[in-house]
Amino acid sequence: MLGKTARDNYLVLNSKKSTNISFKKVSVVAYLYYEDGLDWYVNAIKEVPEAIYVLILTANENIAKIVKSIFSYRSNCEVRLKANRGRDVAALLVDAKQVFYDYDFVCFLHDKKAREKVYEYDFSLWAKSMWENLICSKGYIGEVIRILNDDQIGLLVPVIDIGDKVSVGHRNAWGDNYDNTVTLLDRLNCKSSITKNVPPFSLGTMFWCNTKALRKLFDFGWKEEDFCEEPLPEDGTISHAIERCFPYVAEDAGYKSVAIMSDSFVEKYIGKLNQYLRSGLDIVDKAFSVREPYDLFQFGNTIDTLEKYIRRHGSIFIYGAGQKGKALLNVLFCFLDYSPNGFIDKNKVGNMCRGKQIYSLDDVLDMKDVGIIISVSRRYSDEVKATLEQAGITDYLCIH
Template sequence: MENIFDTYFNNKLYFVLSEDGCSVDKMVRHDVAIIVHLFYEDMADYYLAKLSEYARYFDVYVITPKKTIEEKAKKSDLNAVLKDIRGRDISAFLVAAKDIHSHYKYVCFTHDKKEHSESPEEGVALWRQSLWSNVAASTDYIFNVISCFENNYDIGVLSVPEPIGYEWTIWGKNLWLNNRKVTRELFRKLDIDADFDENKPPLTIGTSFWFRTDALKKLLDYPWKYEDFPEEPMPLDSTISHAIERAIAFVAQDAGYKTGIISCKQYAKEQLLFYSKCFGDIMSTMMDCRLFPNYSSFCDYKQKMRLQIMINRAKEIYIYGAGKIGHQTYDMLKWRGYPLKGFVVSDKNDNEDSCIEVGQLREMVEDVDYLVIVATSEKYKGEIEDTLNEYGVMKYIYYKDLGKLLGY
């Protein structure tokens, strides 16, 4: 199974859509719902004014824990649902809106956003722009989102691009943060088959996206309750809410759909200009400091660092393949003092008592930082990768890559 980010990147599933003019049959609007979670009373008027425009064409639902916002929404002739504050936008999506999704083919879910004392105001404003403008920039834009779905039957989710701004650092780091374990637990709960690679981004950060209801059926049909979510004040990380936020594209993939990114033209222009300047400044500095002569050398360095981190973290190392290459790799690592646990094979023969079948490995390393070194002929590489992915063994590298890193 291909990782969701690789599918997105390799298929170029980044769609820049116009805010003006659309070609889709507007009768499709009866299959569309826009669901918005509003929390901040001082920003409610801004969002409600926009939503009132869209309500002329689509069914709009405002979900809020604030009575004042509920009353304002009803006065604007919008559907309003009062919810428990617990779970914030995620419980709005999965608990308060549970009976809404099934009536529609396409649904937009988004929410308001406000800077906190520790957040840069300009940066949050740019993020708010991404969360809102890239799902609901205008009525025509919304119809163009629907057209994107109608013309791409394998697309199940369309999420927003990352925010831009000089103060944002999270998108330059690992987007999983401390949410790997809780996301794996969620996958098991929903019976989601996924290529979980912590070195690749999850695509859906921010809980602002469009989706086909068929694509997220496993998530939507689960009997979520407010009590499933942490009480306020909600922790900043490692909660079921953070896991669900990151799991959206994986749920869609499990249902047979791909996830893409949508952007309005204005935001795409700003993002391209911002990245061009940032990339140019960074590369210029790296070359001036003689760190990397070009981008390719930087990528090589990054790959070596990733492998080094995986090796250093591993408390147990297994060699996949008990042939000549496998034994040579085992002897080399043993001589260097690495924590080797044994050999892994696809099917164990009678004379391989010391080997572990790959089907047993997942259970053995469930709660351990492990690493599998694939040490077989190149012609078996794809077959072995499929086998490891099938059994949920995601932390593996190839012996040739290891050799480049360790110099053997």
């Protein structure tokens, strides 16, 4: 059963299950760029059932030679050389394009390597977790195909493991790519629910798909010249926009996107995720007074509400100079780049709080175009509202 929001759409699949399934027309496409770690990726591809057509693309002649020799036993495995431009995204949209017209379901994979040594372990973890959650075993692949036989589901993306220094799969990873992703979707004539406050659901350009779900992307007519030459910029390119666009293209075609992971992966992942969440919640609670999961999920809406309220007023005061008030000050600074005029707190009048003057309510009553944002503990909020309303102030905003 699929949830109503992207965060609900996660499936754990059995990696050991033996599934008897009609494979329809299925293909696995892999782009291999680096000789480092090649053995691991080759062994992963060996898990693909021989009923599935495998296409391996590379810009490295030595890799092509090695891989051809290893998979010579497979009658339906093809190895092709491609130009060294555009890497995995050009391989997907230019060199492997016809596969997405000839086959019903396609998996696309590629290798990864960090630019800096300090990130080597994390990038390896990133790449291998994505491969594991796409083709970890023959039984798992059978389960994936069973899921894709559901006509509502068009895209399956792998859950990314948590590293020490790379957490791209567990934060709002638009980077410098929100605007160029919106522009790309406009060029593709795709209508979607894309919004900057909701992180991209796909990262890393690895997935399983019902090829009908991504038809608009492949119909566009990409050429290798559309992609950057080496060395590739770290962010903000058309490739980075394409990496994030898949769920929105699928949505436009009427399909849902789901994140998948193997049961063997989950056993390792849950422990890391729990530790990560505990540490993260402690930090955001202290800094921004975001304590509960609900507060996290609603945080983007809270920012939008604050921004709209601030725009309507010439000056803003925070009611409450305690922990909640300080946390709100941090939110305004960090997320809206906004500095309020001061605090209101009857118990601390005349003092300073984080460089801001603390006033009494009477001090601000005669000011024009004043907005007051209440940021106190829940048990005091009704009392503060009553105080403001008795003073004739009804246009206030209460943030818990």
